[in-house]
Amino acid sequence: SAVISQKPSRDICQRGTSLTIQCQVDSQVTMMFWYRQQPGQSLTLIATANQGSEATYESGFVIDKFPISRPNLTFSTLTVSNMSPEDSSIYLCSVAVGFRDTEAFFGQGTRLTVV
């Protein structure tokens, strides 16, 4: 298992600004994942973050909008840049444990409201 600390837990931001979300894991993991959950919706994978390399982004998400850092095996950040009200969502950090039967563990999420 893995324990993930994510912060901030919530924030209200002005449009046009940026917010950096931090994710700390209690053990070393190869890959970390960032998800977005829009109001009343399911989780959508933004990107996969590997230590020492650039993040891999899913279709519809770009590095300029969601830059990710992964400086070591226990930490990652996601920045939501130049925010608009459409970015209001819950952002979740996740790690996957296990080789064949992978289980995902999640942080408590960051509830972002852009006004």
Added chain:
Amino acid sequence: SQQGEEDPQALSIQEGENATMNCSYKTSINNLQWYRQNSGRGLVHLILIRSNEREKHSGRLRVTLDTSKKSSSLLITASRAADTASYFCATGPRGGSNYKLTFGKGTLLTVNP
């Protein structure tokens, strides 16, 4: 696009009753998992069932998997008010990265005391 589709989208029951949620998916999978999310917080892993398994139990949870129909069900028996949450299925793809889970749209379960 979302791999899994849960139904119903919302379910309201009385405490003590059983709750059944269904999930359908489209592609071949290695496993299927169920997660719970309380009030917009992080997700908690409930149970994993492999593609070669048909049924699995964990406490008050019972999961079935029918790969021929590409569907799964989650049964919560003797529900409690604390079971009130959103429940999501997630699939791990066969032949792809096991780490990339695809989540369904979720079922919002309300258990009334």
